[in-house]
Amino acid sequence: MFALMNNMPHLLGDQLASKFTWFPEQASTFAAENDWLFFFITWICVLFFIPIAGCLFYFCWKYCKPKGQKAESNTAHNTPLELAWSILPSFFLVAMFVMGARSYLNQRTVPEGANNIGLKAFKWGWTMDYGKGVMNPELHILANEPTKLSMRSSDVIHSVFVPAFRAKKDVVPGRYNYMWFEADVASERVSDEELAKAKFENGDGVWDYDKWQFTQDGYRFFDLYCTEYCGKNHSVMQTVVVVHETVEDLDAWIEKVSKRPADQTPEAWGEKLYNQRGCAGCHSLDGTKRVGPSFKESYGNQRRFADGTNATADEDYIRNSILYPKKQVVEGYQPVMPSYQGQLSDDDIASIIAYLKTVSDYGPKAAPVTDDEETNIEE
């Protein structure tokens, strides 16, 4: 506790330093107007608060009397005065309401031709869908062009909040909610040396955004928080927004994340795709029967199909199942899987196959079958 007390002056100093700002950086077209309105309301509040607090203290000093003294006046009411202070503040209220509502309508009406990005919220993370099967947890947008987010949630209510943009919208399961904004400050890039140093120090673990204050690709960013309480990891359900100066820069980034990085093994890339691209929703890893067969018993297994034929689930079978999923449906399952044709590259598919080999009991590294597992597998 003593250590804490010693921090106190230092902390106060931080707060009083000249760089103090009330709001975070203004980085969208909404920000300036919103902040103006905030300070407009605040100054009206101050205009009322100072006389109220002033009267409070002044009266206490001026009319503080020893016990037993009578009040100087006993005026019970003054209707004109009371009507005046009931009605006059209403004009300020109407002004606030009108400005707030107009600005709000502007924030709600998505301009035509806005760049559309899909957003999926889940416990506890975000997936941004850039189309053509490119998905990434980070939100990358273009500067000086409106961006529209089409948002859905796969479990509970979440809420997207980008303080720098002064924009917020709940993501409600069972419906799409939309929001839009136009960023007007592009994210800077850090130097290659700085990025290389950070990458080296960070190691292979999860990238520490708070520590480095730039992304793994070297961009500065704006925070994106979840602001609707969603359970255990609500407070770490954060991601970042990167604003690109040019379309070329954005496309280059999309191109980069849509492919397996040179330093990543196909197995690791396959695992990432398994988690990011929705495979995990229907295909379990632990043998549980979901909408589709579990990957625990997929690769290398003898499969029996709905049309009565048999085949071993080899590389070619898996490739066909991804591209033409309704051709050979395993017995006992419905033909509901969508085709991933055009959404996954050859390298992606090869990576997924490599990953499936590592999780299957029938894969190349399969352990000798023990008695317990045998009963588990046969059905």
Place this chain on the structure above:
Amino acid sequence: MSAGSLPSGSQVKDPGYPTPSENYLTNSKGILSWIFTLDHKRIGVMYLVGVTLAFGVAGLLALLIRLHLFQPDGMVFQGEEANNWYNQVFTLHGAIMVFLFIIPSVPAALGNFLVPVMLGAKDVAFPRLNLCSFYLWVFGALFFVSALCASGLDTGWTFYTPYSTTTDSSVILATSGAFILGFSSIFTGLNFIVTINTMRPPGMTWFRMPLFLWATYATSIIQVLATPVLGITLLLLIAERTMHIGIFDPEYNGDPVTFQHFFWFYSHPAVYIMILPAFGIISDLISVHSHKRIFGYRFIAYSSIAIALLGFLVWGHHMFTAGMSSLTTIIFSALTFTVSVPSAIKVFNWLATMYKGSISLTTPMCYALSFIFLFTIGGLTGLHLGTLATDMHLHDTYFVVAHFHYVMVGGTLVAFLGGVFHWWPKMFGKMYSEAGGRLSAFLVFAGFNLTFLPQFILGSRGMPRRYATYDPEFAGLHQMSTYGSMLLGFGLLVALFVLLRSVGAFSRFGLACGKKAPANPWGGATLEWQCTSPPPFYNFERAPAVGDPYDFSDLEWEADEERYVTVEPKREVIPEEQPKPAPAHAEDSN
């Protein structure tokens, strides 16, 4: 012949009825005489003890939360389950504070004691229902707290779906507890409505009622009309969890936002259940301690009713970002602004009451002044949240946390403390240390501001609510807030110490208890100051003279006895031909 004209402290010997030397605290003894009491004053005292205990528990949890947030990664809860612990603690803090402390604090604890005495009545209209509602509260409280603790409820006090329909913790048990507590609240409200409607003494017209009664009446209306909606909502939630009826859960084609509409249809009026009685207390406190007639009585009374009615129409402002249609959102924003007008009227009227008064800076007055200061900040920052565009940024951030704590703590809690200090001499017959009381008021004021002012900035900078860990850039403000909460906690302990010391709780440690309280230590003109302190079992020896509750002209200070006495029997007297069921009859006073 009015009560005031008798020599103070005179004993009215009336065989068969307790004399003032036997007050309601001493007229019967033993634990059973408390457990089965039908006396509204004892029930009020039991509520006071109950809500104070609840506040103590929830307050300690609040300190735990603030300590945890001292460091960005969390200081108190560690390990894999740290965030779960944090979530359970903030849920417990909010739920206990709302359902077990703020809602029952003023109406059930102070209201039970004061409503009949202020009416010059013997008891509330339905004393048995009153005891029943107290036991429902105790039962509901135990049920609620044990359910929350046993299962680790982590939904927040708002139970938002679909989180609450899918989480593992026992939502059903907790909502059942809240359901029971709702009945307690409804019974109390019903009791007060009937009492105020039917038991006002002759001469006390609606506009001669103390403003505390007006506020209690308005509160009771909300309790009776809104609480059933909470009951329905919680039942639907239970049905959704057990039978999947598909009303809230999108998994079964329900709409989770429907739950928010249901929930806030109760919980927004409930905000006014929490603050209206506080307005009533402050109106009385400001007037009595300024020794001046309340300014604009009718405006204050009408504004309570206006708030109660308008409060039913603004629930949607909790859901501006949820995705309601633009039109709905704008209508709710407009309605929200209308509620701010009656609240502002009250603040202006209180200031006008102090103007040219004769102000005594007693402990209750210090709390009342603190209330006006803090509530004004709380009310004004509500404008930022009612304005749609700015709410888009501030919604669900610490700005909201600071705003509602300014209203609920700076408002209701401070008013409750002011009320307790004001009526403490009446309730327990002892005066407390004024210096200690004022010190507590100052510490609470300073600690409160240090805790919650930084949170306005935190919220404006984008710090979201209900975060167990946060980005390092917010650390400095969070730490200031934590220091403030320690000071606030210390101030509250001082208040508790001062009050308990006055009734002799620490006499074994050589700390003398307070002086015996006179019937009227502050110079109040409402009826409760006409009976002895503490009141006798039947409250009044004879039917009290009903006068103007805010006419202080015939009250004189007797310095050597440290009390106020009525000097001239100017007051209107009850006509003799209307016999009252009071124990003492008019023959004595003739």
